[in-house]
Amino acid sequence: MSNIPAELRFAESHEWARLEADGTVTVGISDHAQEALGDVVFVELTEVGTEFAAGEAAGVVESVKAASDIYSPIGGEVIAVNEALADSPEELNNDPYAAWIFKLKPSDKAELDKLLDAAAYKAAIGE
């Protein structure tokens, strides 16, 4: 059973999104995703200032096994990337909900409502 925090929203492509108090949205990958990927050894981060539409490829996570695209769960402009992942990509395995990947200034906060809540994500991954 993977860990699925109730306060987060999830994309079907296994990213989590968290609305912060300042209106920005933090993005990472779910516990289920890191489990499926196996040992993460490299994260190709996007650049601050890039604008993404919901569902657009926004970086790559490489495990020993394979490379997987990360998709932006909602549209917006990248305002920060987690540079610490360059030196310790394994944090995505160790603590997937603390090891965020990028932060967005959302173009439309209502897009968050289109994401899965914890219960729906749990069902989506068959748990």
Next chain:
Amino acid sequence: MGQRTPLYDLHLALGAKMVDFGGWDMPLHYGSQVEEHHEVRRDCGVFDVSHMTVIDVDGPQAKAWLQHLLANDVGRLHRPGRALYSTMLNERGGIVDDMIVYRLEDRYRLVFNASTRDQDLAWMQAQVAGYDVHLHERQDLAMLAIQGPQARQKIAELVTQSRAALIQHLKPFEAEVDGDWFIARTGYTGEDGLEIALPAEQAPGFFNDLVGAGISPIGLGARDTLRVEAGMNLYGQDIHQDVSPLASNMAWSIAWEPASRQFIGRSALEAEKAAGVAHKLVGLVLEERGVLRAHQVVRIADVGEGEITSGSFSPTLSKSIALARVPMATADRAEVEIRGKWYPVRVVKPTFVRHGKTLI
């Protein structure tokens, strides 16, 4: 559902993530593939390799037939207990499979890849006409590989006295039979270790003893990163029906002498040599962050292009390495295309790590 080895239930009980490998349900890892890799390099671990194809060859002309079938020469196995690595070639010099051949008292034992079983058997059956030989596939056996610097020591403490003595005196690339166990000092990791074939019904008990003694189970994931670091080719990836050993860093496994030995593929190899071998298999080291993967394009300035055949993250080196087939006139630097960008790589001999030591 794929085929299962006798250890399937134990893998599940140990928390293995199972994957399909050549039609078999096999453990990919039991938690962390990287940790398992390190465990083998610094101590030891046990792999279930019961999916591999074991064929015993006997009969009055077993030796003569294998001298016809294989590019290496079993005539070099001067006494029972010796083993050698070889390929089996088609008429074009392409590799049908690679294997280890063990000479035993009354027969030869060939251990092939799992995913090539059907093509191997079909090929061998097609070549037996005119020879008095018998092939026996040993599906009654399970096989465990126990690999790492502490492997022999630790196993010797868990088996009968006679098997312990055998394990102590076996030299690299030797094998002996003790009762219904076949014990070989061979492997696929670049570390010391053993491969033990035993009756399938005894395998769960022995595997349990090993794990109970603190020997970690290791999945196919670490098996792959260990063999890439050791520069060992994987059939279906680095070598296949359309490449020869000459283009695969395996010329050493071809026995040219005696010149009178007409093994299958010999004339094609001679023609390839005479024309000049076009490609070679080299190692690549990515100095920047990123991961090299199979099928990425390799570009060598003023020489030409090649392709990565196996690429991975190397846990021992903490950087990405690869095996790549490139034009013979290679250089010591090249570039690899990863997602549309070109990254500089170092071109090295394709042996990155052996016996725990970094070679590059």
